[in-house]
Amino acid sequence: MWSRHLTTALTLAAATALTAPTASAAPATDAAPTAPQVAPARAATQKTAALGTCTLTPTPLPLPTGTTDGVVNAGDSGGGYAGVATGGGGGHAVRWSGGKVADYGDLPGLTDSLTVSGVNRDGTVVGYTDDAQNKVHPFRSRGGKLEALAVPAFSGAGPMNAFPSAVNDAGDIVGWAYADRDNAPMVAVMWPAAAPGTVVKVTGGLPTTGQTEAAGIDQDGTVLVNSYPADDPVTGNGVYLWRAGSARKLAVPPGETSVKGYALSNGRVAGEAGTHGVLWDQNGTVVRPDKGALLYAVNRTGRIVGYQPSPFGSQVLGVWQLGTQSAVATLTGTDKTVHVSADDGTLAGSVWSSGTHRTTPTTWRCG
Template identity: 55%
Template sequence: MWSRHVTTVLTVLAVGTASALMAPGTAAAAAPATCTPTKLPLPAGMTEGEIGAADSGSGFAGRVYNASTYHAVRWSGGKVIDYGDLPGLTATMTVSGVNRSGTLVGNTIDRDNSKAHAFRSRDGKLEALPLPSGIQSAFPTAINDAGDIVGWGYGSGGPSIAILWPASAPGTVVKVTGGLPTAGSSRAVGIDQDGTVLVNSYPVGNGTDPNAVYLWRAGSARKLAAPQGSTRVRGDAVSQGRVAGSASPADGRGAGILWDKDGSMVRPEKSGLLYSVNSTGQSVGFEPGGTLDEPLVTGVWQFGKETASLTGAEIRVAVSANDGTLGGSVRDYDVYRTFPTTWRCG
């Protein structure tokens, strides 16, 4: 079983030069390296926190909490900015996106667990986002530096549908349509700086297993290629035209996929799922496998090559920032508290 103690330096696997002491003809081994964690500050009165998103600079966003409430926060320049919550609505909160200007997006859940309320930040506090007709719950997933927000929502008994809150028309919301399947469900899960939206498409009657991935912009969409024999294909993040995601064949074993700018597929070594990619092509995800006693290993890849891996039940890496920093959280089982954490690997 993995150690449950938070360490100050995490040993990782990284690509490097072979040792000078290796005998001639010996295969080069991966050189040891370290990922060094840094615990981020918490606002007064908050006891725990988690990073959920990175902006296009060097800032992060996420949630902090105590025994009675959740708040949305941003970390920038070593400081934490507290945006509070949506009063009366927060049983729990997710912060899913942040842009360079510091606008946060996410959702809160009613205390009776009946609805999800989409929010953005403005003037230092959170405000509810408008919903399309027929949509009762909504989940923003990403925001770009222009301020365009994407996500998805659903109504009573209906399918989920991809949603766009355009920065060019503040206070409005539109359903993402055109070039996408008209049957089944759709969910917008990412947006690039040029406004291209990453959309997962779900077949009729299946709201959990997407079977197609699209890049949508201005009413037209391009379907991304999928590995032959895949029954489940999903995208999770888009940056500079590259998409991080995964595909599963009929036997259920997943494989991480990085779609490059031209739509070609890269199959990163030892990857089972990719869920974040930055502007340089660095992605984060999971290696295959994992059990309750030996949890999933978080991997870091540069295109097809794994450059680092972090192991431990206490570690949760959420995102790769554009400068290569990783953001997430560490659970300290000595005090039973979770702390927002960044890592630099190298």
């Protein structure tokens, strides 16, 4: 469950006006936030209508000097991206803004592997890396370099493996941690911007047994939390929106028992229920795009990215806009990955070349 990366073909639906109103995501403040106010969830599947086609235009992104490959893993609210560049001595965290790339390097002494999982408008990049003993270390960027985040050590368990998953524009970082895979469950955690150098459990209104994972954070401080049974860190059994010690459980679609959220933006959650992709709208409505088998990214307008069932060796990755059912305008080729549905309307990921055996960080836009 640690990797969200998919290598598939890409299908895109053109954007249209939303069928539900879009609420503005207010910036987080130092004042104590209140619990999210959302209308009661409705489990009924929203009716949708097909869209017209659009043409996707790819744009390769530059790589830092001395690197040969790269991939975009995250997008911010202002048109920037973050990811990893490799080659010439391990992985580096990088950020792209205005068509230029900034190399943040790695966490000193920890170069075995590096994953970037989030970026905010100010350019703060978050992620994790491991050491030679497979211990996982969380990081954030500051002043153009990476620095270690506080390592959780709850209930006398000692230093834990920690995995940041997202950061909002206020600088709050969320993720999950565990002591080891055999003896300690996952627990959702936050590195609050208001208390630098600290890490806390995400608690209140959440299950007190089993496992929890913070998978995303909205601009107003709302956190997307998944719950799991104590003995199963893969099969999610609850999706919650948590804020300031209170949480609301999202509706499980009728007939489903497993459920999981992958991304949160402007009050909407992209994820899966059973074997079907699901978008939970701001009012709790469950939207199921046609053939959406998994939805793992969403932007503030409700544009979601996921993949459709397809024959072996020819998976189809798709994008739907809230209010649509069928994805159209296919970009073929299993050499492409798309990880990001950015707030500016672009998609981002990478393209692998069978000729050069290199991976190029890439964005796509309709038109």
